[in-house]
Amino acid sequence: MTIPDPVTPVRDQGLPLASRADQLVGSMIDSSTSLLAAQSHDIVRFAMGSPAAEAIPTKVLAAIGAEEVGEASPDAFDYAATEGDLPLRQALLAELEGTSDATTLDRITVTSGGMQGLDLAFKLFVDPGDLVTVEAPTYTNGSATALSYQAELLEVPVDDDGMDVGALERLVDEAGRTPRVIYTVPTFQNPSGATLTLERRQRLLELARRWGSVLLDDDPYGMLRFAGDDVPTLHELADGDPLVFSVRTFSKTVAPGLRVGWVDTDPSLQPLLINAKQAMDTCTNLPAQRLVTGFLAGGHLDEHLRTQRAEYRRRKEAMQDVLASVFGDRARWTDPEGGFFLWLTFDPAVDTEALFPAALEEGVAFIPGNAFSPSRLFPDALRLCFASTTPERTREGLERLRRAVDRVAG
Incomplete structure (x- = not known):
């Protein structure tokens, strides 16, 4: 997965871009949203760092909206x-x-x-x-x-x-x-x-x-x-x-x-x-x-956080358990005490940018490690978001990722 260069086509049109335009590098993370929306097959999504849809308190927010942002509050x-x-x-x-x-x-x-x-x-x-x-x-x-x-x-x-x-x-x-x-x-x-x-x-x-x-x-x-x-x-x-x-x-x-x-x-x-x-x-x-x-x-925030902390812990531990069974022979990963992410490094190395299209074909998305380094220091690593998927979907996604790794690694 790569970010296209937006500057050259504009310069080719003769438009007088500011020098800072060359430094507008964009975000591979945010670009993944559009990329995944364009896919027609099932994708297990470990890419975006966002809460799961079911973790967002939509009913509470809707009720608040009716009161705070409704006709009574023009x-x-x-x-x-x-x-x-x-x-x-x-x-x-x-x-x-x-x-x-x-x-x-x-x-x-x-x-x-x-x-x-x-x-x-x-x-x-x-x-x-x-x-x-x-x-x-x-x-x-x-x-x-x-x-x-x-x-x-x-x-x-x-x-x-x-x-x-x-x-x-x-x-x-x-x-x-x-x-x-x-x-x-x-x-x-x-x-x-x-x-x-x-x-x-x-x-x-x-x-x-x-x-x-x-x-x-x-x-x-x-x-x-x-x-x-x-x-x-x-x-x-x-x-x-x-x-x-x-x-x-x-x-x-x-x-x-x-x-x-x-x-x-x-x-x-x-x-x-x-x-x-x-x-x-x-x-x-x-x-x-x-x-x-x-x-x-x-x-509402305190109770919401209590619920989410317990669920995110469950999802992190589930991801680590599956990683141990699916990738225990060829990768290592971090063990965070909170947040959303695991950082996985392949050993022996796997080019995770080359892995990305194969993984997408298999039905799983992640963010390659080089996206997190301006100098591209992490070609053999990737980021996984555990917060947004259930343990069942996590297992399916990591099994798909292993199939993609085996394809790319020969």
């Missing part, structure tokens, strides 16, 4: 305050009280999903040519957003304890310049599932302070821990340090189609965030904000 279809609808910000503040993400109202700016939070961070802090460190592997859309602002990327290895912070320090020393932004997905990392240890989090904050680097804390999965012990968020450990820019979203916990998230930043940044956001979308979709407000204020 203002729900108006413009909203750019920083976010006040009732949502207040409900979010109450929801976060007592957690590792507890905050204050003047730190919260509502965004159109977590992706807009990342875009705002890179827009505010990165000039062309600035150094940005990213994890290897990393979330494709995060690195793509940094590239869209013409950053120079430096990839830092990830192991079972998250980003290798010692390697980060060494690589920055070798580069001879400090990063403007350190981008990390610290908890149940996308795509590896690894969680940054407390010791590494503390060291990462020390390095950010020493270098004057913005620490971009992208944590969409932190509420989805189903095993192990909680680790304080970078937001909590920073204790108000303005260098930490935290991005959160309801896409993984409630519903991705709502496109509602938030950033937690030093209050001095909010006027700039408002200015930047007004040049993007004026405000986040107000009907969706009202749905989330009703969901939080109605006390």
